[in-house]
Structures are given as structure tokens and as C-alpha cells.
Amino acid sequence: xxxxxxxxxxxxxxxxxxxxxxxxxxxxxxxxxxxxxxxxxxxxxxxxxxxxxxxxxxxxxxxxxxxxxxxxxxxxxxxxxxxxxxxxxxxxxxxxxxxxxxxxxxxxxxxxxxxxxxxxxxxxxxxxxxxxxxxxxxxxxxxxxxxxxxxxxxxxxxxxxxxxxxxxxxxxxxxxxxxxxxxxxxxxxxxxxxxxxxxxxxxxxxxxxxxxxxxxxxxxxxxxxxxxxxxxxxxxxxxxxxxxxxxxxxxxxxxxxxxxxxxxxxxxxxxxxxxxxxxxxxxxxxxxxxxxxxxxxxxxxxxxxxxxxxxxxxxxxxxxxxxxxxxxxxxxxxxxxxxxxxxxxxxxxxxxxxxxxxxxxxxxxxxxxxxxxxxxxxxxxxxxxxxxxxxxxxxxxxxxxxxxxxxxxxxxxxxxxxxxxxxxxxxx
Amino acid sequence: xxxxxxxxxxxxxxxxxxxxxxxxxxxxxxxxxxxxxxxxxxxxxxxxxxxxxxxxxxxxxxxxxxxxxxxxxxxxxxxxxxxxxxxxxxxxxxxxxxxxxxxxxxxxxxxxxxxxxxxxxxxxxxxxxxxxxxxxxxxxxxxxxxxxxxxxxxxxxxxxxxxxxxxxxxxxxxxxxxxxxxxxxxxxxxxxxxxxxxxxxxxxxxxxxxxxxxxxxxxxxxxxxxxxxxxxxxxxxxxxxxxxxxxxxxxxxxxxxxxxxxxxxxxxxxxxxxxxxxxxxxxxxxxxxxxxxxxxxxxxxxxxxxxxxxxxxxxxxxxxxxxxxxxxxxxxxxxxxxxxxxxxxxxxxxxxxxxxxxxxxxxxxxxxxxxxxxxxxxxxxxxxxxxxxxxxxxxxxxxxxxxxxxxxxxxxxxxxxxxxxxxxxxxx
Numbered sequence: 001x002x003x004x005x006x007x008x009x010x011x012x013x014x015x016x017x018x019x020x021x022x023x024x025x026x027x028x029x030x031x032x033x034x035x036x037x038x039x040x041x042x043x044x045x046x047x048x049x050x051x052x053x054x055x056x057x058x059x060x061x062x063x064x065x066x067x068x069x070x071x072x073x074x075x076x077x078x079x080x081x082x083x084x085x086x087x088x089x090x091x092x093x094x095x096x097x098x099x100x101x102x103x104x105x106x107x108x109x110x111x112x113x114x115x116x117x118x119x120x121x122x123x124x125x126x127x128x129x130x131x132x133x134x135x136x137x138x139x140x141x142x143x144x145x146x147x148x149x150x151x152x153x154x155x156x157x158x159x160x161x162x163x164x165x166x167x168x169x170x171x172x173x174x175x176x177x178x179x180x181x182x183x184x185x186x187x188x189x190x191x192x193x194x195x196x197x198x199x200x201x202x203x204x205x206x207x208x209x210x211x212x213x214x215x216x217x218x219x220x221x222x223x224x225x226x227x228x229x230x231x232x233x234x235x236x237x238x239x240x241x242x243x244x245x246x247x248x249x250x251x252x253x254x255x256x257x258x259x260x261x262x263x264x265x266x267x268x269x270x271x272x273x274x275x276x277x278x279x280x281x282x283x284x285x286x287x288x289x290x291x292x293x294x295x296x297x298x299x300x301x302x303x304x305x306x307x308x309x310x311x312x313x314x315x316x317x318x319x320x321x322x323x324x325x326x327x328x329x330x331x332x333x334x335x336x337x338x339x340x341x342x343x344x345x346x347x348x349x350x351x352x353x354x355x356x357x358x359x360x361x362x363x364x365x366x367x368x369x370x371x372x373x374x375x376x377x378x379x380x381x382x383x384x385x386x387x388x389x390x391x392x393x394x395x396x397x398x399x400x401x402x403x404x405x406x407x408x409x410x411x412x413x414x415x416x417x418x419x420x421x422x423x424x425x426x427x428x
Numbered sequence: 429x430x431x432x433x434x435x436x437x438x439x440x441x442x443x444x445x446x447x448x449x450x451x452x453x454x455x456x457x458x459x460x461x462x463x464x465x466x467x468x469x470x471x472x473x474x475x476x477x478x479x480x481x482x483x484x485x486x487x488x489x490x491x492x493x494x495x496x497x498x499x500x501x502x503x504x505x506x507x508x509x510x511x512x513x514x515x516x517x518x519x520x521x522x523x524x525x526x527x528x529x530x531x532x533x534x535x536x537x538x539x540x541x542x543x544x545x546x547x548x549x550x551x552x553x554x555x556x557x558x559x560x561x562x563x564x565x566x567x568x569x570x571x572x573x574x575x576x577x578x579x580x581x582x583x584x585x586x587x588x589x590x591x592x593x594x595x596x597x598x599x600x601x602x603x604x605x606x607x608x609x610x611x612x613x614x615x616x617x618x619x620x621x622x623x624x625x626x627x628x629x630x631x632x633x634x635x636x637x638x639x640x641x642x643x644x645x646x647x648x649x650x651x652x653x654x655x656x657x658x659x660x661x662x663x664x665x666x667x668x669x670x671x672x673x674x675x676x677x678x679x680x681x682x683x684x685x686x687x688x689x690x691x692x693x694x695x696x697x698x699x700x701x702x703x704x705x706x707x708x709x710x711x712x713x714x715x716x717x718x719x720x721x722x723x724x725x726x727x728x729x730x731x732x733x734x735x736x737x738x739x740x741x742x743x744x745x746x747x748x749x750x751x752x753x754x755x756x757x758x759x760x761x762x763x764x765x766x767x768x769x770x771x772x773x774x775x776x777x778x779x780x781x782x783x784x785x786x787x788x789x790x791x792x793x794x795x796x797x798x799x800x801x802x803x804x805x806x807x808x809x810x811x812x813x814x815x816x817x818x819x820x821x822x823x824x825x826x827x828x829x830x831x832x833x834x835x836x837x838x839x840x841x842x843x844x845x846x847x848x849x850x851x852x853x854x855x856x
Contacts, residue, residue: 159633207826212572212633216772217822223766224814231809232486351637358634394649401638405620408630 027104028092034111035084042118043077050074052117053124058132058262063250066128066258073121080114112380119387130383131376132263136337138368138375139270140165140346143329144353145360145367146277147322153285153362154318155298155420159215160200161326162350163222164193168330170226173341174234176243176334185243185335190327196222197323201316208424227343234341245339246270270336273328274368281364294318298418301425311425329353355404362418374400468777468784470830471823472791479816480509483808512806519801520549520794540679545797547685553793554754555580557692558747559767560774560785561699562614562740567780568703569736570716575621575636576744577768578643579614583745584752585647586613588759589655591669591752602672607691607749614745615738617643622737626730632737640768651759666759675754688754693786695746700782712736744768765796766814773821792817 050073056066084107090096096103116125144161151158168189176185196218203214234241246269254265264271285291296304297314305311329349334341352374359373360366381396484490487508494501522545530542559576566573573579587610594602621635651664658667677686703709715722715732722729747767752759770792777791778784792813799810823830830836 159637203822203826207828209825212574213772213776213821213825216574216769217818217825220769220773220814220821221818223769224811224818227811228482228809228815229486231811232807348637348641351641355634355638392649392653394645398642398645401641405624405630405635405638408634409624409628 024095024100025092027100028088031084031088031091031104031107034107035081035088038077038084038111038114039081042114043074043081046073046077046118046121048074050121052076052120052122054116054120054128055124055126056128056259057126058129059126061262061266063255063261063266068124069127071117073117076117077114080110080117084110119384123387125383125387128259128263130379132267133382134372134376134379135263135271136268136375137378138371139268139274139332139336140329140349141353141356141374142274142368142371143270143277143325143332144350145356145371146281146364147326147329148354148357149281149285149362149364149367150294150318150322150325152357152421153298153418154294154315155301155418155423155425156201156204156315156319157211157215157422158200158319158322159212159351159354160196160218160222161322161329161353162346162348163215163219164196164323164326165330165333165350166226166344166346167196167222168193168327169333169345170229170234170330170341172331173241173243173334174229177240180244182244182246182335186328186331189331189335190324193327193330194320194323197319197326200323201319204424205312205315205319208426211422211424223344226341230341230343241341243335243339246336268332268336270328270332277325277328278364278368285364295418297425298420301420301423305425315425326350352400352404355400359404359407373403464779466836467827467830468779468788468824470834471777471820474823474830474833475816475819476513478819479812480513482812482815483512483806484509508806512802512808515802515805516795516798518798519545520798522546540683544683545801547679547683549794549797550689550790551684551686551755551793552797553789554688554692555747555751555764555767556770556774556789556792557689557696557786558743558750559771560778560789561696561782562743562747563771563775564778564780564782564785565699565703565743566736566740567775568716569712569732569740570719571622571625571733571736571740572633573618573621573636573737573740573744574633574768574772575617575639575643575741576747576771577764577766578636578640579617579741579744580748580751580764580767581643581647582617582748583610583612583614584748584759584763585650585655585666586610586745587673587749587752588666588669591673592667592758594673595670597670597672599672599674599676602670603675603753606669606673606753607675607746610745610749610752611742612745614748615742618737618739618741618744619734622734622741625737626733647759648761651761655759657758664761668758669753673753674757675750677754684755686754688750691746691750695743696782696786699743703782744771770814770817773817776821776824 052071052073054069054071056069087103087107091100091103116127119125144165147161147164148158171192172185172189175188176182179185200211200214200218203209203217204211230241248266249269249272250266255261257265285294293304293309293314294317296307297309297311297318301311304314330346333345338345353371356367356370356374359370360368377396377399381393384391384396385393484505487505490501490504490508493504522542527542530538559580562576562579563573587606590606590609591602594605597605617639621630621632621639624630624635625632648664651666652662655666657663657665675686675688675691677684679685701709703713711722711727712732712735714725715727715729715736719729722732748763751763756763774785774788774792777788778786795813795816796810799808799813802808802812803810
């Protein structure tokens with residue numbers, strides 16, 4: 001893997017850009033299957049003349065209002081079937097070359113849209129509200145994934161993201177309540193998370209203990225400590241657990257765009273932070289000297305060391321930065337959204353962040369996509385249960401986990417894992 | 429992925445070493461008995477000291493006393509700790525003076541009541557034994573099973589279902605049947621990550637975490653849907669199991685001590701026999717400590733990995749079955765108080781040896797039982813135990829810290845530990 005010569009690199013490159021005829025047919029069949037599901041399950045069971053109403057403005061929004069979409073259910077479904085079939089046919093006959101996966105994604109989105117149209121038939125569904133909450137729900141997942149990317153690109157496995165976020169959430173709520181300051185609360189949350197990251201770094205880089213065990217120690221500690229402080233102080237004294245919440249900040253001009261404006265440009269500070277970190281991280285990792293160093297340390301520490309890169313220092317830096325990002329993610333729970341700390345309120349979001357990292361193939365951009373997908377599955381589940389859907393919301397909630405396992409198994413195509421991930425570095 | 433230390437050892441030598449591990453080495457082992465247990469014991473002591481410090485520091489009474497004078501503050505600090513740890517001792521072992529007077533009076537009921545804290549500690553340790561064995565067996569096979577919690581839930585659900593749906597069986601058939609159903613449920617939940625690891629290389633840490641969340645959602649659905657108790661009014665709770673499926677208790681009602689503890693001890697013996705007295709166990713341990721050697725020795729790594737994970741899951745399922753059949757008699761969502769994570773601590777503390785796991789489990793069960801009384805007496809949240817546990821695991825996993833604190837000399841030969849992590853994708 002590390003001694004790849006030029007010809008093999010070329011070969012690998014080819015398989016990515018050109019899809020084989022068999023794969024072309026398989027993707028086509030998958031797309032046809034989606035179309036068939038829409039036709040036979042959704043369209044056939046809808047009474048003719050039913051109307052689906054999609055509300056296109058999230059609740060509580062005054063700028064950037066959009067009119068509702070009123071769709072005749074059956075006709076819409078038939079149109080969607082038509083588009084899917086056409087795309088599937090082109091896929092099978094000619095193929096889409098480079099954009100094959102994008103087309104597959106489009107068909108999947110059409111499928112989800114027709115599913116919603118079918119579920120909301122004869123009712124009204126706030127689609128914009130759902131997307132808006134999907135973006136918010138994806139924030140901690142995505143930030144957790146960024147934290148994981150920072151650590152694991154440098155070769156340190158971090159399953160302590162959950163613990164760092166939980167600690168950040170608690171400290172953010174506590175300090176925010178005491179000081180009545182959002183910024184100090186956020187800073188304290190970041191600091192607490194960085195402290196845990198430092199412990200993880202020392203245990204796994206200096207003491208070279210198994211990094212999964214080190215992460216587990218931090219998770220157990222964090223769960224215990226936050227619950228301890230919550231029961232001892234936060235629950236007995238409400239004044240210690242009522243931090244302010246970051247307000248909705250509309251971006252002038254952009255917030256007025258219908259549909260997109262209220263979802264993306266009139267929202268929480270944390271969403272903007274997420275986008276900012278995404279851009280910084282993507283550029284820093286792949287286009288700067290620092291990023292190259294981090295990646296080389298995670299791929300082949302010995303070679304990096306030979307070239308004069310300080311492996312230990314680079315790893316410490318990356319893990320601590322990972323702590324910063326996880327701390328922001330933690331603060332989102334209390335300062336960004338709820339305004340209160342509840343025990344174990346991160347509810348596994350850190351682990352799902354880890355899954356998003358794997359799903360996004362260790363790239364910030366990919367992880368954001370995965371995070372949005374997981375956030376969407378979350379908000380879809382809660383909206384469907386409100387609609388009184390026949391599908392139990394628990395099954396919707398399982399989807400991200402199942403998807404992660406499928407990705408990990410390599411059924412969709414396995415990405416590249418940093419070669420030295422999880423291995424302590426011993427200078428010789 | 430290419431571990432130099434793995435390449436150095438050759439397969440034949442490792443196998444030979446294991447085979448010639450004969451009584452002649454016993455003498456040497458006896459000499460180093462203190463060496464092998466000093467780290468765990470010092471870790472426990474240090475963990476408790478940290479816990480004591482935390483109790484003292486978070487005491488509001490102490491700060492009030494500091495207001496009057498410095499000496500009073502210091503005195504209150506130690507008084508708080510003394511009160512708390514006395515309560516911990518009396519709640520977990522019993523009150524010595526009450527025990528003696530009960531024995532002197534010869535009153536059966538009084539004796540039972542005086543010894544109940546101790547018996548209750550054994551009751552609390554029972555699920556820990558099963559769960560700890562699950563993780564330890566996984567570790568021995570080079571598998572990190574973080575999925576004990578999920579396997580426990582599925583095991584409990586299976587045991588509950590068999591427990592209430594089958595009627596008219598005698599207890600000596602029904603109880604073991606329900607118990608085995610629990611083991612089977614857990615085994616199924618362990619099989620999935622096992623087969624994924626063996627065939628696709630998908631890492632079991634992520635897969636078991638994902639299986640945990642799937643298990644939680646799935647049981648939530650089961651308990652509010654197909655397995656809902658009639659007339660529960662929407663509460664997610666199962667029907668009561670048949671009396672014939674209950675694990676028998678030895679004493680009357682307030683004393684919960686039951687056969688489950690002895691089943692756990694029996695299972696521990698079974699695991700010990702399997703690991704250390706059978707060829708299969710030898711192979712499993714070889715796969716765990718030196719997968720490369722195992723491969724060259726011609727072992728079927730796929731089947732060993734899958735069976736290892738299945739057995740680990742089965743043990744976790746037994747923990748769930750035990751909780752239902754012996755204590756709760758019906759299933760609700762708050763079934764486990766984090767046994768899954770604690771069990772990792774147990775396996776590490778017990779050095780992945782069944783005897784060590786049993787001792788560590790009794791310690792944790794005792795602590796948890798005592799913590800309940802401590803909460804009543806000095807209002808210290810029960811989560812203090814998790815914090816202490818986190819410290820213990822950290823010290824056991826990083827003996828260098830303990831050695832630094834107590835100025836111990838480093839042993840000449842470090843014990844070999846299982847290698848169970850090299851990147852998430854498991855790519856070769």
C-alpha cells in the first residue's frame with residue numbers, strides 16, 4: 001500500500017473513472033428498482049384525486065417566505081416514476097461515466113421525495129421545516145466527524161468524541177448559566193473538551209496504550225462526571241442550568257431567498273461555524289503544508305520522521321484540534337439548541353459522527369454529506385411519527401446505523417483508511 | 429498494519445511455547461504473583477483515592493465550614509469522605525456490629541437481614557460477571573466487543589419473550605430454555621459483526637457500536653409494539669414472565685440473592701476450561717495474540733473469529749437474560765445501567781482471565797451496591813462509581829502511570845497483550 005509504483009496508481013485511477021459494463025447494468029437495475037417501488041407501492045395505493053401539501057417555510061420564520069407546494073399526489077408520483085425510468089434507461093444503455101454516482105444519488109433523492117409525497121398524501125407536511133431541522137440535527141454529527149478526521153488522519157483513533165461532546169455540553173451549560181455569556185460558555189466548553197483530548201493524546205501517544213481503550217476510558221469518565229455534576233448541582237439549582245441560547249442570525253440578503261434562505265442563511269451560529277470549519281479543514285488538509293504533514297504522519301510515520309517531521313508533535317496538535325472541534329459540537333447541544341443540560345444528552349451522536357467520518361471516507365466534504373444524510377434520517381423519523389405513518393419511527397432511526405455497516409463492509413466501495421491509524425509511534 | 433513485532437516471532441515457536449507451558453513454570457509464576465496483581469490493586473486503591481478527593485471537593489458542607497475557619501474546612505473535608513465511604517462499606521458488605529449481634533441472637537431473619545448487603549452485592553455482580561466474560565473472551569480472540577450493551581438488550585428481549593409466551597412448562601425446563609434463548613439472542617447480535625469482520629474486514633468496534641443502537645431502537649419498537657404488555661397504556665414494557673421461567677431465589681422477598689450468581693460462576697469455569705484446556709481455546713488465543721502466526725499455522729481464522737464473536741455475544745445475552753429472569757421479571761427500556769461499557773473495564777482489570785473477571789465483577793458489583801446507600805446517606809450521585817471505574821481502567825491500561833506514582837520498578841518483561849486494532853477498515 002505504501003510502496004505503490006506508478007503503473008498500479010494508473011490502474012487504480014482507471015477503475016474509478018470508467019465504470020465496467022456490469023456495474024453500469026447493476027446501477028441501472030438499482031435505479032429501475034426505485035422506480036418500480038414508487039410505481040407499485042406508492043402510486044398504486046394512493047386514492048386518485050388526493051392532494052399532498054408541502055409547506056415550504058419553516059415555522060417561526062418571517063423573512064424569505066415561500067408559497068406552499070400543492071401537488072396532486074398520484075400525478076406527481078407518475079412523473080417521478082417517468083424521470084427515474086428515463087435515467088435508469090440511459091444508465092443501462094450508455095452509462096453516465098463520471099457522474100454515475102451523482103445520478104444514482106439523484107434517483108435516491110427522487111425516491112425519498114416520492115416517499116414523502118406518498119406519506120403526506122391528503123395531509124400537509126412542512127418540508128422546509130424538516131430540512132431545516134435536518135441541518136440542525138446534522139451539526140453535532142458533522143462536527144464529531146471533523147474531530148475524528150483530524151485525529152485519525154494523523155494516526156490516532158478517537159472514539160472519545162462522544163465523551164468530549166458530552167463534557168463540552170455540560171460545561172457549556174454550567175459556565176453559560178453562571179456567566180450569562182454565550183461566548184464564555186462556548187469557550188469553556190471547548191476548553192473542557194480540549195482537556196479530555198489532551199488526556200487522550202497523552203495516554204495514546206506518550207503511554208502508547210491502546211487507543212480504543214483510552215477513548216473508552218474518556219467516555220466512561222465523561223458520562224460519570226457529567227451525570228455526577230448534573231445530579232449534584234444542576235438539578236438541585238436550576239440557576240446553574242439555564243444558559244442563554246445562540247439566537248438565529250439571518251445573513252442579510254441571502255436570508256430572503258425563498259426555501260433555501262430560511263434553511264441555510266437564517267439559522268444558528270453553529271451551522272455557519274460548521275460551514276467555516278468545513279472550508280478551513282478541507283483546504284488545510286489537502287492544500288497546505290500542515291495538512292500534508294498530518295496526513296503523512298498518519299500514513300507512514302517512520303517516513304515522515306525521516307523527512308524531519310516531528311511525528312509526536314504533529315499528532316498532539318491534531319488530537320488537540322480535534323478536541324476543539326468536538327467541544328464546539330458539544331456546546332451545540334446546550335448553547336445552540338436546547339438551553340439546558342440533560343444527562344447523556346449526546347445520545348450517541350459522537351459515535352454516529354465517527355460513522356459519518358468513515359462514510360465520508362475521511363474527507364471533510366464527504367463527512368458533511370454523510371452528516372446531513374444522518375441528520376435527514378433523524379428529522380424524517382420524527383416527522384413521520386407526527387404524520388401518523390404506519391412505519392415505526394424506530395426503523396427510520398435505524399437507517400443511518402445500517403447504512404454505516406453496509407458502507408464499512410465495502411458493499412458500496414471501500415475508501416482508504418490512514419495506514420498507521422491506531423498505531424503508536426515508537427522512535428527507533 | 430505491518431507490525432514488526434509480529435513478524436519477529438515465528439509461528440512454531442509460539443505454538444510450542446503454549447504447549448510446553450507446563451508445571452515446571454509454575455514455580456516462577458508463584459514468585460511473580462504479587463507482581464501480577466500489584467498493578468490492579470494499586471489501580472483500585474488510587475481510583476478510590478481520586479473518588480474520595482472528588483467527594484470532598486464537591487461537598488457544599490465543606491465550603492460552608494471553610495467559611496468559619498480553615499481547620500474546620502479541612503476537618504469537614506475528611507469527615508465527608510469518611511461518612512461517604514463508611515456508607516459505601518456498610519451498604520455493600522454490611523454493618524459488622526449488626527452482623528455480630530445478629531449471629532449472637534441466632535435469629536434467622538435477623539441474620540439474613542444483616543448479611544443482605546453482602547448478598548445483594550453478589551446479586552449486583554452477576555450481570556457484570558457475564559458481561560465481563562463476554563468482553564474478555566472477545567479480547568482473547570483479538571476482538572474488541574463494545575457491543576455488549578446491545579447484545580444484552582437483545583438477549584433480554586429473547587429471554588423475556590420465551591419467558592412469557594410459553595406456558596405450562598415445568599421450571600426445570602422453562603427457566604433454562606428462556607436463559608438459552610437469551611444467550612441465543614446475544615449470539616445472533618454478535619454473529620453479525622463477527623461475520624462482517626471475518627469476511628469483509630469491517631471493524632468490529634464500529635459495527636458493534638452500530639449494532640448497539642440498532643438493538644436499542646429495535647427493543648424500543650418490540651416493547652411498544654409486538655411485545656407490549658396489554659393495558660400498559662403506551663408505556664414500552666413487556667408482559668410479566670411466567671413464574672416457571674424465573675431463576676429461583678434462595679430467601680424470602682426482600683433478599684434477592686438467587687441461583688443466577690452460581691450460574692455465572694459455572695459459566696466462568698466453562699469459559700476458563702474452553703480457553704485454557706482445549707485445543708480450540710489455544711487456537712483462539714493464538715489468533716488473538718498473533719494473527720500472523722495463526723495464519724501460518726494454518727488455522728481457520730474466519731471460523732475462529734466468527735465463533736469468538738458469537739460466544740462473546742452469547743455471554744452478553746446471558747447477562748440480559750439473568751436480569752430479566754432473576755430480578756425484573758419483565759422488560760423495560762431502563763434495563764441496563766451501562767453494563768456494556770463497564771464490562772470493558774472488568775475485562776481489563778481481570779486481565780482477560782475468567783477468575784480475574786469474576787473478582788473484578790464482585791468488586792464492581794459491591795461498589796455499585798454500596799453506592800446506592802452512599803447516595804442515601806451523603807447525597808453523592810451513584811455516578812461517582814463510573815468515575816472511579818474510569819480511573820481504575822486508565823491505571824490498569826497504562827501501568828506506567830501507577831509505576832510513576834508509587835515509584836515502582838519496571839518489570840523486565842512486559843506481559844504480551846492482545847493486538848486488536850489496526851485501522852477501521854481492516855484492509856490488508
